[in-house]
Amino acid sequence: MALPVAEWQARIARLWAALDPAVKERLAAASLHDAVRLGCDLLRSEEEEEAALVRLCHRARTDKEPAAASRYREQGNQEFKRGQYQAALRLYSKVCLEDISRAESHGYPDRLLPKVLLRKAECLLCLERLQEAQDILRALESKIALDGIMTTHLTRLKKLSQLKVKLGEKERCPEPAREARGGIQGEPEVWEENSRISGASSSLSLRFDAERGRHLVASQDIEPGQSLVKEEAFVSVLCPGESLPLQDGDTAWDTGATNADLYCHHCLRQLLASVPCQGCSYAKYCSQDCADMAWQQYHRTECSLGALLLTLGVFCHVALRTVLLAGFAEVSRLVEWSHRGDKNLQNPEAGCKPLSDAGAGSRGIPGCGSNGRYQSSYQALFHLLPHTEQHSPEHKLLCTLSVVAICKQLQAARLEAAVLNQESPQQWSEPKTCEKTSDELSPELKTVAEAMLRHVLQLQCNAQAITVMQELGPGDGAVVDKKPVRLATAFFPVLSLLNHSCCPNTSVSFSGTAATVRASQAISSGQEVLHCYGPHWCRMRVAERQQLLTQYFFECHCQACLEELESGVKSVVSFRNSFSCPKCQAQMQGEEDTLCCSNEACATSASRDHLSGRLQELQQQIKKALDLMRVRKADQAVKMLLKCQVDAGTFLSPDHLLMGEIEDHLAQVYATLGKWQEAARHLKKSIEIVEMHHGPSSVETGHELFKLAQILFNGFAVSEALTTIQRAEGILSVHFGPQSAQIQELQEMKACLSELPRNILQRT
Numbered sequence: 001m002a003l004p005v006a007e008w009q010a011r012i013a014r015l016w017a018a019l020d021p022a023v024k025e026r027l028a029a030a031s032l033h034d035a036v037r038l039g040c041d042l043l044r045s046e047e048e049e050e051a052a053l054v055r056l057c058h059r060a061r062t063d064k065e066p067a068a069a070s071r072y073r074e075q076g077n078q079e080f081k082r083g084q085y086q087a088a089l090r091l092y093s094k095v096c097l098e099d100i101s102r103a104e105s106h107g108y109p110d111r112l113l114p115k116v117l118l119r120k121a122e123c124l125l126c127l128e129r130l131q132e133a134q135d136i137l138r139a140l141e142s143k144i145a146l147d148g149i150m151t152t153h154l155t156r157l158k159k160l161s162q163l164k165v166k167l168g169e170k171e172r173c174p175e176p177a178r179e180a181r182g183g184i185q186g187e188p189e190v191w192e193e194n195s196r197i198s199g200a201s202s203s204l205s206l207r208f209d210a211e212r213g214r215h216l217v218a219s220q221d222i223e224p225g226q227s228l229v230k231e232e233a234f235v236s237v238l239c240p241g242e243s244l245p246l247q248d249g250d251t252a253w254d255t256g257a258t259n260a261d262l263y264c265h266h267c268l269r270q271l272l273a274s275v276p277c278q279g280c281s282y283a284k285y286c287s288q289d290c291a292d293m294a295w296q297q298y299h300r301t302e303c304s305l306g307a308l309l310l311t312l313g314v315f316c317h318v319a320l321r322t323v324l325l326a327g328f329a330e331v332s333r334l335v336e337w338s339h340r341g342d343k344n345l346q347n348p349e350a351g352c353k354p355l356s357d358a359g360a361g362s363r364g365i366p367g368c369g370s371n372g373r374y375q376s377s378y379q380a381l382f383h384l385l386p387h388t389e390q391h392s393p394e395h396k397l398l399c400t401l402s403v404v405a406i407c408k409q410l411q412a413a414r415l416e417a418a419v420l421n422q423e424s425p426q427q428w429s430e431p432k433t434c435e436k437t438s439d440e441l442s443p444e445l446k447t448v449a450e451a452m453l454r455h456v457l458q459l460q461c462n463a464q465a466i467t468v469m470q471e472l473g474p475g476d477g478a479v480v481d482k483k484p485v486r487l488a489t490a491f492f493p494v495l496s497l498l499n500h501s502c503c504p505n506t507s508v509s510f511s512g513t514a515a516t517v518r519a520s521q522a523i524s525s526g527q528e529v530l531h532c533y534g535p536h537w538c539r540m541r542v543a544e545r546q547q548l549l550t551q552y553f554f555e556c557h558c559q560a561c562l563e564e565l566e567s568g569v570k571s572v573v574s575f576r577n578s579f580s581c582p583k584c585q586a587q588m589q590g591e592e593d594t595l596c597c598s599n600e601a602c603a604t605s606a607s608r609d610h611l612s613g614r615l616q617e618l619q620q621q622i623k624k625a626l627d628l629m630r631v632r633k634a635d636q637a638v639k640m641l642l643k644c645q646v647d648a649g650t651f652l653s654p655d656h657l658l659m660g661e662i663e664d665h666l667a668q669v670y671a672t673l674g675k676w677q678e679a680a681r682h683l684k685k686s687i688e689i690v691e692m693h694h695g696p697s698s699v700e701t702g703h704e705l706f707k708l709a710q711i712l713f714n715g716f717a718v719s720e721a722l723t724t725i726q727r728a729e730g731i732l733s734v735h736f737g738p739q740s741a742q743i744q745e746l747q748e749m750k751a752c753l754s755e756l757p758r759n760i761l762q763r764t
């Protein structure tokens, strides 16, 4: 997804294989500047490649298709008739708010009506249609009063009061005042900005050395939970993502609803009712403001290129948007400057060194402005290392031809003036004097292509995924299960200063396009501040981690890697996720094909393949149980999961993560049945295992405690719910901050529990 579609990659691989060895050599040694010239020549002589690209683009149609809306509506209605409400809602959200009223008039079953009404009120609030929102909330209240509190979930009641608060706020004060009020709730965060690095805390300092490159070090002792970096993405592009699996439906059916349909393409907020782009069927926004801003800043250029950008992948798209946001003047200034430093670029040793000390200012740290300040700017972004020498020449060819193809398309679509910020509308809306053939790129577009090539290569090491917590499951249950999902790819020049560690001391969270880095543990003055690029020591063995890290062109020497590699300490992953002896339950050992029982007296052996086969089979069974849960056959799902648990116990270590997952699933099913005590019992076992693997103050443990809080809350286990809420709050606020949605939800639960009428409390 980051890279171009497989067919284009395969074509370029064939082209590369057929190239003259002399050309290959030239390309391997080429600077970015020369690579673009070479790419232009190649693409001109290989017309076939261009034609193939055009054909590939036809598969990703993004032009307006008037039939689409009604098709979604029909599909939604079909799901409706089959009782697949979540699927229906997803489809409806592709069309717009009107469809929810339609759902209502379709006679939504009574049980689900409050949920749809809540959804609708939420949509209306977002659209600032306050009067209508209020009417719905009133109707809902009387409905709940009628049904009595025991038949509706407390969660729903909580949501209702939440919406009422929001409504009250909207009525009382305009937007900015509301945000100011948000700051008063919870603990105000201590934040003093660094005078030398924008968006970084004053407790950090920027250092530079040959081994570690630019990096951040604590200049004073740091407390867990303290914010260290708060940065708005310089650029971000929504990843189209895969079609979301339909939680309610049969697995075969696919709505085609992806992230691109569910989040604003500009600010990345979740879409309830969307403002589609007038020009294409792809871009959708949360508001007219976002649509206008996107159009002004980049979408007027990107709009007609949608299919090409989807075909060539997110990295190319980010590269294009980066140059559009930077503006041509800045792009050409820095590209020209980089040519003066080209000697350095061609030097393979230049890996961690500044492009040119002369350009970086006397203070010597690349990317800093002339005042010595490091800012989240295009200049800083430009200085992220492209590792031009380390990428394989074949990969360089793929990236070069892809960016050249985009620039040719810009020229052919007469968008050049827009790219070059020649702001006279007549100039770029009227056809130029004659049909300019797409033969030769103008010198300006060659400069743009060169900058884009640099950015695509930089992204391999510096792309930052923006993730969100996405709701799993049918969504009408009382317990919300969420997992992080990659939403967008972005450049964060300040965040990029953090080096990687497999056992990092920070945690990153996102809100829209803004990232916040917090200390996940105490960091003492002088220690380097580190961030995990993906391969975490709790989730992967050292060999897998090192393999994944090769794309960043370095070998990890973090504490965890050194211990596992040098002293032969066995990875916690392999130790806890081991097989156990079918006879005596002791741990099975061995690196070979045959595993032996660690209990010498037992001496049982088993083949690794056999045990792995059983593990796979077990995972299949669990999947089937989850499918049953989705179609609301909860009783059958419970039976199946209990069987899986017994089976797992005969060959997996009791600490195996899968044992925890089974417990977690059981808790989830019992919750849908309203059996809160059973649910809590299973979830507690899952929490024990998660704590063992990820640590008691990890994000993972925090999420599990959050779920437990919801279960206890719904089960009216008031005092236990309160202590669990407190624990979850403690952990999650370290990772996400006191203002995060999770923390606010926990606080609302707390408030709701304390307001419960006495008679309900006495019943328990």
Ligand SMILES: [Zn+2]
Pocket: 264, 265, 266, 267, 268, 269, 285, 286, 287, 290
């Ligand atoms: Zn938006």
Ligand SMILES: [Zn+2]
Pocket: 277, 278, 279, 280, 281, 282, 283, 299, 302, 303, 304
């Ligand atoms: Zn558009």
Ligand SMILES: [Zn+2]
Pocket: 501, 502, 503, 545, 556, 557, 558, 559, 560, 561, 562
């Ligand atoms: Zn490591």
Ligand SMILES: [Zn+2]
Pocket: 581, 582, 583, 584, 585, 586, 597, 598, 599, 602, 603, 604
């Ligand atoms: Zn044994």
